[in-house]
Amino acid sequence: MQKKVTHELNPNVSVDCVIFGFDLEKLTVLLIDRGQQTQHGPRLALPGNLIYNDETLDQAANRVLDELAGINDIYLEQVGAFGDPNRICKDADREWLQTIRAEPEARVITVAYYSLVKMSDYSPHASSFAKTAGWAPVSEIFELAFDHFEILQAAKDKLRQKIKIQPIGFNLLPEKFTLSQLHKLYESILDKPLDKRNFRRKVQKIGIVTALKEKQRGVPHKPSLLYKFNEEKYEALSKNGYDNFDF
Template identity: 40%
Template sequence: MNNKTQLLAAEMDKEEQLPDDCMKNLSVDNLIYAMDQGKLKVLLAKYKHGIAANKWGLIGHWVKLDENLETAAYRVVTQATGVTNFHLDQLATFGKVNRYPLRRIITVVYYSLVRLEETNIIHGENTHEVAWFDVKALPELIFDHDEIVQASLEHLKYKVRHEPIGFSLLPEKFTLLQLQEIYEAILDIKLDKPNFRRKIQKMNLLINCKEKQKDVAHRAATLYRFDINVYEKLKDFGFNFEY
């Protein structure tokens, strides 16, 4: 064993804390999104150990031997955010030979949409810090995580136009402007307010709560909630939100 190999082995020890009950070459990584005052944010962690030390990266973990991929992703999101009920979908799998410098790791990437007010961020023992970042102002990321984030943002654009996923980012009762801001943040465009309202209302996805906002420095907006039944019907028929 030469010096370089020893160094690598030392790094790997520090890095991994890879438990025995996990698969050796497989991880899940999560893109956890939330809306915060009209901005789309993603949750990142600053790691303690190994080659990723003191750098920001996605929130991920190993997959247990007897654990489904989606279960692993769910576990990681819940552990980091405290949220138990959220939208979770597979994005894609990244497996370039050298994406992780020390050995071959394939990562299955999931993305989730959470409601900011339901979160209670906990940083695990492997991380110094866990924080929300505006997707338009991301720090430098470890490994291929920047590529992954960009791919997921593209995918979100695609998705938001064909499924009403926006509702997964809002509290139960929300205003039309809040909903509009989601589309604007994800698609990175400005929308016409009157047209947006009419369009979204015509879809019959919204139920008027017959309540108004409180304590706002302008005319109080009507609160709406999402009609899950109509959504289920729409899924079969197709849904479209092109601009």
């Protein structure tokens, strides 16, 4: 007898995605505006959806990203599962719930992911982008629908941990970037000021960036040298177990 895991929505399990971007000044997240659907509670929410029974959780998360904004092949990491029985039990949520799932009375646990995208590739003006979605600075978010604020916090914590160990921050930057931009990126993720000279010294000593023969253009001050991520160097380092990216 064949197991009947078919292409149907599973009413009990969803995925939610914390999509981080970096506008070259501060860390941002992609949020859905549920304004049209609900009068109650916070309008902003994380993008997410129920999973299908024949896809893995990672696939479900990738699907959500793809459906929302055509985002593919992106850095994706699981945050964890969130399953308070009351996480979406408020009456206020019911109307919204009905817009995305068949059984609004079901108990739903969600598996949260965070992803890192080059924001320039997915600006709200891009055609692929859902009209109801937009970037918001992480530091200016104080509430979200359901338990999504809690999920956002957990995602930030995970990201902060991870970036001390792996140089995943480059997923948030364009191919060419300045050391100041990298510096600000680390400051906004670690949420603390870092000494400019010490930061630059360590980045360059590790050798994780390569200087290009090209300068920033169009800035009203001394233009910075541009750099790119040195992937080969990173491969070599991680092969040797190097894991100190704590600036």
